[in-house]
Each structure stands twice: as C-alpha cells, then as structure tokens.
Amino acid sequence: MARGRTGIEHLLRRAGFGASRADLEQFDGMSVSGVLDYLLNYEDQPDDVDTKIGNPSYVSILSRAGGFQPNSNIEDARQRWLFRMVHTNRPLQEKMALFWHNHFATAYSKIAGTFGVVQGTKLMANVSGQLPGPQGQLETLRELALGSFTDLLVAMAKDPAMLVWLDGRVNTRQRPQENFGREIMELFTFGVGNYTEQDVYAAARVFTGWNLRFIGGRDDPSNYYEFLYVPANHDPTEKTFTFPIYSNGSQTIPARAAADGMQDGIDFINALARHPNTARRLARKMWNFLVSEVVPPDDDTIGGAASAYLQNGTSIRSMVHYMLRSREFQNPGNWHTRYSWPAEYVVRAIKELGWTGFSIETARTALIPMGQVLFEPPDVAGWELGRGWFSTGAMLSRMNFAGTLAFNQRFNLARDAAAARQSPEALLEYMLDRLSPARYDSEPMEHLTTFLQTGGAWTGSDAQLQSKGNGLARLILGSSEYQFV
Amino acid sequence: MAVSRREFIRGGVSAFTIGFAAPAFLSDLARAQGALARNLVIVYLGGGNDALNTVVPYTDPFYYSRRPNIAVPAGQVLQIGSDGSGKALGLHPRLTGLRDLYNSGRLAIVQRAGYLNSSRSHFQGKDIWDTANPGLTESEGWLGRYLETVPLDPLSGWSATQELPRALLSSQVSVPAIPNAAGYGFSSFNAAEAANERATATRISSHLPADRPHLAFVNTSAQAAFATIDRVASASVYTGTVTYQNNGFALALRTVAEALVRGIGTRVFWVQFGGFDTHANEGNAGAGAYATLMGTFGDGVAAFCEDLRRRGPWNDTLVLQFSEFGRRVFENGSQGTDHGAGAVMMAAGGMVRGGLYGTAPSLDPNPANPTLENNGGDVRFETDFRSVYARVLDNWLGANSAAILGSDFRAGAPALV
Numbered sequence A: 001m002a003r004g005r006t007g008i009e010h011l012l013r014r015a016g017f018g019a020s021r022a023d024l025e026q027f028d029g030m031s032v033s034g035v036l037d038y039l040l041n042y043e044d045q046p047d048d049v050d051t052k053i054g055n056p057s058y059v060s061i062l063s064r065a066g067g068f069q070p071n072s073n074i075e076d077a078r079q080r081w082l083f084r085m086v087h088t089n090r091p092l093q094e095k096m097a098l099f100w101h102n103h104f105a106t107a108y109s110k111i112a113g114t115f116g117v118v119q120g121t122k123l124m125a126n127v128s129g130q131l132p133g134p135q136g137q138l139e140t141l142r143e144l145a146l147g148s149f150t151d152l153l154v155a156m157a158k159d160p161a162m163l164v165w166l167d168g169r170v171n172t173r174q175r176p177q178e179n180f181g182r183e184i185m186e187l188f189t190f191g192v193g194n195y196t197e198q199d200v201y202a203a204a205r206v207f208t209g210w211n212l213r214f215i216g217g218r219d220d221p222s223n224y225y226e227f228l229y230v231p232a233n234h235d236p237t238e239k240t241f242t243f244p245i246y247s248n249g250s251q252t253i254p255a256r257a258a259a260d261g262m263q264d265g266i267d268f269i270n271a272l273a274r275h276p277n278t279a280r281r282l283a284r285k286m287w288n289f290l291v292s293e294v295v296p297p298d299d300d301t302i303g304g305a306a307s308a309y310l311q312n313g314t315s316i317r318s319m320v321h322y323m324l325r326s327r328e329f330q331n332p333g334n335w336h337t338r339y340s341w342p343a344e345y346v347v348r349a350i351k352e353l354g355w356t357g358f359s360i361e362t363a364r365t366a367l368i369p370m371g372q373v374l375f376e377p378p379d380v381a382g383w384e385l386g387r388g389w390f391s392t393g394a395m396l397s398r399m400n401f402a403g404t405l406a407f408n409q410r411f412n413l414a415r416d417a418a419a420a421r422q423s424p425e426a427l428l429e430y431m432l433d434r435l436s437p438a439r440y441d442s443e444p445m446e447h448l449t450t451f452l453q454t455g456g457a458w459t460g461s462d463a464q465l466q467s468k469g470n471g472l473a474r475l476i477l478g479s480s481e482y483q484f485v
Numbered sequence B: 001m002a003v004s005r006r007e008f009i010r011g012g013v014s015a016f017t018i019g020f021a022a023p024a025f026l027s028d029l030a031r032a033q034g035a036l037a038r039n040l041v042i043v044y045l046g047g048g049n050d051a052l053n054t055v056v057p058y059t060d061p062f063y064y065s066r067r068p069n070i071a072v073p074a075g076q077v078l079q080i081g082s083d084g085s086g087k088a089l090g091l092h093p094r095l096t097g098l099r100d101l102y103n104s105g106r107l108a109i110v111q112r113a114g115y116l117n118s119s120r121s122h123f124q125g126k127d128i129w130d131t132a133n134p135g136l137t138e139s140e141g142w143l144g145r146y147l148e149t150v151p152l153d154p155l156s157g158w159s160a161t162q163e164l165p166r167a168l169l170s171s172q173v174s175v176p177a178i179p180n181a182a183g184y185g186f187s188s189f190n191a192a193e194a195a196n197e198r199a200t201a202t203r204i205s206s207h208l209p210a211d212r213p214h215l216a217f218v219n220t221s222a223q224a225a226f227a228t229i230d231r232v233a234s235a236s237v238y239t240g241t242v243t244y245q246n247n248g249f250a251l252a253l254r255t256v257a258e259a260l261v262r263g264i265g266t267r268v269f270w271v272q273f274g275g276f277d278t279h280a281n282e283g284n285a286g287a288g289a290y291a292t293l294m295g296t297f298g299d300g301v302a303a304f305c306e307d308l309r310r311r312g313p314w315n316d317t318l319v320l321q322f323s324e325f326g327r328r329v330f331e332n333g334s335q336g337t338d339h340g341a342g343a344v345m346m347a348a349g350g351m352v353r354g355g356l357y358g359t360a361p362s363l364d365p366n367p368a369n370p371t372l373e374n375n376g377g378d379v380r381f382e383t384d385f386r387s388v389y390a391r392v393l394d395n396w397l398g399a400n401s402a403a404i405l406g407s408d409f410r411a412g413a414p415a416l417v
Helices: A006-014 A021-027 A032-040 A074-087 A091-103 A108-115 A117-125 A137-143 A149-157 A160-165 A178-188 A197-206 A262-274 A276-291 A299-311 A316-325 A342-353 A360-370 A392-408 A410-416 A424-434 A442-453 A462-477 B005-011 B023-032 B061-066 B096-103 B122-131 B142-147 B191-205 B213-233 B248-262 B289-311 B385-396 B401-405
Strands: A210-215 A224-229 B039-045 B078-082 B088-091 B107-114 B157-159 B268-273 B317-322 B343-348 B355-357
Touching: A006 A021, A006 A032, A032 A091, A032 A316, A074 A091, A074 A117, A074 A342, A074 A360, A091 A137, A091 A316, A108 A117, A108 A160, A117 A137, A117 A160, A117 A224, A137 A149, A137 A160, A149 A178, A149 A262, A160 A210, A160 A224, A178 A197, A178 A262, A197 A262, A262 A276, A276 A299, A276 A316, A299 A316, A342 A360, A342 A392, A342 A462, A360 A392, A392 A410, A392 A462, A392 B213, A410 A462, A424 A442, A424 A462, A442 A462, A442 B191, A462 B191, B039 B248, B039 B289, B078 B096, B078 B355, B088 B096, B096 B107, B096 B289, B096 B343, B107 B385, B142 B157, B142 B268, B142 B401, B191 B213, B248 B268, B248 B289, B289 B317, B317 B385, B343 B385, B385 B401
Parallel strands: B039 B268, B039 B317, B107 B355, B157 B268
Antiparallel strands: A210 A224, B078 B088, B107 B343, B317 B343
16 A cells, blocks of 8 residues: 555644554545544544454564553553554544643652552553543543543542642642642643732642542452542632632632532633633644644634634534644645654554564563653653654664664565565665655665665565665664654 | 773773772873863752751751651751851751761752742743743753853763753753663664664764754754764773662762763763652651652762762762752641742762851741741742852853853852862
8 A cells, every 4th residue: 555645644643643554545535634534533433442452463462470451550551552552443532642641741650659559550541440440540531532621620630640649639628738739720721820829829729628538448459549529628718819710700719618619629620721821722732732843833723723622612622623624734844843752653663664573562661761651751741842852862762663673574574565676766665655754855865775785786585675674664763754743 | 911002092991990990090091081071960859859858957946846747856967067147957867978978078058049039830940940041031051051162072961861951952062861871872683784774874864954953953863872872882881889779860870970980071961860849748757758869869979979089080070969949848738848949959079168058047937037938938049049050160160151141140159169
C-alpha cells in the first residue's frame, strides 16, 4: 500500500499515532473529512483492543513471573497502554488520554510511595471491574477524553490518585491544604495572572472534606481506596474570590451546611471551566498539540475553538473538532511541525516499520532515557514539550531505539522490500514511502544514498537487503525529519 | 615503557589513572591539556526546600510553637554557631557531612536568599531562579548566557538531568543532557554497518535547513551528541575510591567527579533531585521523609567533596545549591508545609570562604515582624539571589556579571568566594 494520501496520514499522525499499512488500506477510498468523522465518533468502534494482547499477530508483551498484571504492576500497565496506542481502533481517544495525562500530570511514584505499589498501580490504571475498587485515573481520562471539561475537572477533583498526588486527601477545615486549590487554577484551568494568593487560600477551603476512605482489611487483597466527601472536614463558611463564580457576577460562594458543602467545589469548578481565559488557554494548548508548535497560535482559530467549547457546555469534542477542521490544520505548511513526544515516536515507528516479533517492553524501557515514562511525569506541570524533548541524550536514545527496532525487523523489512532490490535508489524510495518523514533536502538524501552505496557493489541479495535495509530504516527513524508529527 | 609526553596526552589521562595515585599530578596534567579550569556544579533541590528545617533556628521559641509536629528538636540539630545577628543555628541532623565541611571552613550558607514579591509557583519560581529575571522577560538561562562567553565547546555545559534546565538554555550553546554517561552512545546491532551508520547519521545531522529551524534545532542537538559521545564515554567508569550512595543524585555526582578528574573541559555541571515539595508528612523528631531528603542531599554532596579532595579538582570546583523558594513558617494540617518565600543557598569548594551569611528570620508571627511577610506566614528575603550569582560569575568564573545578568547586582553580595 503506497502512501499517497498525505492528508489522511497527517490527520492520523496528529489525531492518532500514525498509520500502519493496514490502517492505510482500511481508510483507502475515504475522504479526509470521512476519516475525521470516523476518528471523532470513536464510540462507534468496539473498545476491544485489550483482547488482542497475547495474539501473535500483534506486538508482543513481556509477561513477568506471576503473569501479566496491568492493573497491579505499573510496568505492565505501561505495556498495556503502549499496546493500546499501537493497536487501538479508537486512536483519537487514546491520543487525547495522553494529552490529558500530561495536563493533569500525576506521578505514580508518589501514590505508590504513599499506599504501596499495588494500590498505586490500581489508582493509576485499574480497568473498571478488573480489580476491586474505582477505575484508575487513566481510565477516567480515557472515558472523558472528548467529554465535558467540567465533568473532567470534577472527576479529577474526586480522583483518588489526584487526591494523593496533590494532598487533597488531607485537606480539612482545621488545616486547609493549598496544593490542589493552587494547581487547579494555575495549571488545570485559566493559568497564572487570573488569580491571587487569597484566591488560593479560598480554593483550598472550597475542597476541604474532599478526602479518601479505605475499604477492606489491611491484608485483604481486595481492599482499595475511594473518594469520600466528609462533611465534618468541610469548612462551611463563605468563600470570596477575585473573579466571578456565578453567572450573576457574584464572587462569593455562600455559607452552606456542611452536609451540602460539596456543592462549593462544583460551583467553583463550573466557574473555572466556563471562564473565557480557561477556554482560550485550553485552545492554545490544543493548537500546540494538534496544529503546530512552530507556528504561533492564530487568533481567529483560538477564538473560534474557545467559542465552540463555551457554546457547547465546555465540550472538549467541539474544541477538538474545530481545531481538526480548521484551515490551519489542513495547511500542508503546518504538517510535521509538532515535536513528537517520545511515546508518540516509539508507537509511530512500530506502526510504520512493523511489529511482528517485537516486544512492547523494549519500547517501554527505551522511553526512560527519552524522557517520557508513562504515569511518571516529572511534576504537576507535566513534561517539558517541544524542544524540551530533544536533549542530546534523549536524541541518542531515539536513534538507538530506531536501531533496535529496525534490526529486530530486518527479515520482515527485507522480505517486504524485495521488489525494490534492483538498486539503492529503489530501496531508498521504498523506505521513504513506507515511513512518513518530513521532506528531506537534497543534502541528507545524498548521505542516505551514499550509505547504501558504501561497502561494496550493489547486488540486491537478501543479505544486502537485510543489512542495508535495517540500517537505512534506523537512519530515517533517527533523523530530524522523522521527529515531527 | 617509552611513552612520549605527546602520546601520553593524546591517549588521555584515563589509561594512567590507576598507575599514578598522585592527584596533584593528574590535576596539573589535565591543566596542561588546557581542559581543567575552574568549574561550577549546580545542585538544584526541586520542589521548594524547607529552609527552616535545613538550617534550624533552634533557639527561636516560635520555631517550635508554629511547627509543633515537624520541628527538628533542639537536641538533635548539628550546631554551627551563630550568625551575624547573634541567632544560634543548627543543621538538620542528617547533614553530618556538611557540618564537617562547615567546620573545615569550606561550606558557606546564605540565609534568606530570594527576591522581592517571591513567586509561590514552582514553575514561575524555577524560571525566575533559572533566568535571574523576576520579570520573566528573559528566555535564556543565566548559565546559558555565561557559556556564551567562554570558548565554544559542545561539552562546556553538562546537565545530569533528563530535561535541560532553563538555566542552561542559550540560543548559541547547546548543552548536552547526560543523565547516565554509560548510556550515552550510539549503538548498533548491525555489526557490518555500525561504523557506516554512525558516520552517516553524523553527516545527516550536519545539515541545518534555514527554512525549517525546528529541524535545524533537532539536528543541532544530534550534532552536539555526536561531538561529545567519546569524551563522555571516558568518564563513564568510576575510578575513584569514595563510596557513593546508590541513588540517582549521588550517582550523578559520582559521574561529575569522574568527569572533573578526567579534565574533560566542562565548565558548568547541573545536578538535581526532587521531592522537596513537602506539603504532607515531612516527618517528626528529625526523622521521616524530610530527613531522607536531607540524607540524600548531605551524603551525596559530602561524598562528592571528599572524592574531589582525594583526587585533585577540589580547589577548582564550586558547588552551588539552590531551590525555587523556601516553605511556609507554620506547618499545615498534614504535617507538611506549603509554598513560602525566602530560601537557603549553600556553596562548597576548596576555595570557598565558609560561614553563615545573612541573618536568620525571627519567626514571631506578629505582622510587624520585618523578617517575615504574608502576615507572618513566610520568610522575607534579605539577600538577592542574583547577588550570589554575581559573586560566583565575577569572583569565581572570572566573567562579567553585570553583562550576563543584565544589571549590576554586586552590592551586598555575600563574599563566599
């Protein structure tokens, strides 16, 4: 399947993790807007990707002693997530789950350090119904990936992992805890410049009593933590802010009986989610994620995306839809202008180069030196995106992952490239078609050709195809032209 | 064994390190190679270190009344005498190595470092310390700007953390991030083509398309990688005799020590570790989570300093520690502390003028107390952190601090070097 549908490939790199050859066949004959509808309305596709784990037609997973335990072992949870990114038929849902993981950046290590590794993994990644207790944070992010942002904020405020991460579990009226109250304004919604230190203190009081409870005995394997609103821990007095909380302009959350005090947090979240600066800040983040990190946000697009979000009840789907349909998104000048995140990079390389006989565990460990351990963002502000991914050490790690994957796939590659064995130029053309790098200028193209011509006459033998083919693939995957989506 | 001096130098010091246990000689040799000069090792404690539990005002009754659970008991602190205001101070009990360093006159402690209207945000705060610009109008880091003034070398800076800190950001100098020297290489399983792959990848990265600066940026990073792989590899095996703890911070310092001993020419190193955002469960009675952090910090720095003393570069090295803010004076309901203001900085090295600089705050919650702010909740800064930077730039690195920092901050700088 030749790559000729560059508009669809661009869409799949941004709204997904790239296109495998099977994906390209599936979408052959569809228009770009038809594929966009398919991606946006992902509920129409079955959510059965997990059932393919262990099937030899798919990328393999490493099963440790005790078996594959993605709900209770964090390394297995990472393998499962990467597997989903490679093989999901709901790529936009998975992509947005990754976006929200960075936005509500929560690190497993603090949860595990507080409650132990099994509870820590459950709180991050438990699939509803697989182990006792609430679903993990990632499952909530995935469930609400294109839902209402208000609902997503409420879900995060009640999320047990978040309650550990930002200390909400110990936020009480006797001693309010500022951590979550600060970050929900600074990082999760409208950002610095929109609130004061007094607002932080008031926000902390709003969420007093949003705590956790433990269900089950200490050594009971089915025990778990879940959200609980504790009226006795809630500060029932009024809270005044420097920005409007209610549609009538009132800046004060009234005093209420402690039993009804959870409404404080709902009112506060509603105000934050509907604040125009929240809409604009989200739109700018989406611009950088979906449209470009090189071209600065376009005012009309930001305004339009923010309006779409606000007019549809803080709808994330409306905002994403607006972005993906925008002229700036379609403009080929903006393609390949977003620095790929390490997780995107490894998944796309696997999808485009092949996975038969490759273990996703290799990708999981390779992500560590690339600077993106899933479920382990460096802090609550998430990863440093864009250029931040491309330190020298991280760049070497990408090149080395490319070498590992390409060498692993050398026999498959040589077999697939057999029809291009007649000349180095034909092999290069085949490989550039199979992968989807940005355009190469003539100078690096010459270096790639020279690579194929060096070391003896071209025979096109199987051995030469294997050796040169995997070398060429790793050079392309390790080049700057491949680091952008 | 007939080895000419020239071959000896070209082959590098590494092959001879075991044979010659003469640190001074090695250091001189490295100087002869033109590689070893004064260098700076930044230690960043991520998350906002609780300065009041690092350097404890153990005779201040408000310290105990406002921190009933998390205060370090007076009987446990490592006493280091009194500061200029006569306030008796003690180090956290897990900082024994630093106490020894202090007693030997090679540890300087700057109390109440900060700036006016201190940001309580981690991210703004870190950016301010990294750029030396509270207005946040500067995108380059203060160390990146310094590195622009030294001879161009792809290894003039070395970040031992995965993400390059903004402090080392420069539009002209690309600083490599080398969290693990042993993993810093270009590997190939494809034996027949390995050399060809590396040569081709190096050539590809030399292309800097002017019409696509983002590609050029990534290629610049790849270029810097290829230009530094071999030198970094020379520091990847530890050849010293000091036992470092088995944690990321200590092991990063160990690699830095090796790089210094090898004289590979790096001017500025960056080492950090996090976990200082202690909103909850700091620990009681000098034990617990905060004590663990102090142990990691103190033991790591002490091992590093001892290593440098034994192997030579001690007098060429300045360790400078900072954090983005100090924490609130009073503990919160979760036996932790929220974001505060005035911070503590430390400097260690063979040429450091040790001692206590600046004065400790009074922790009296009276709003009129001039050493506190935010209704007596936070420590007010006394020494502008930029004056410390200025002192280090001018008196240690021989640079022009006013040019690098954009203004003259020399007045009132602690004379720690």
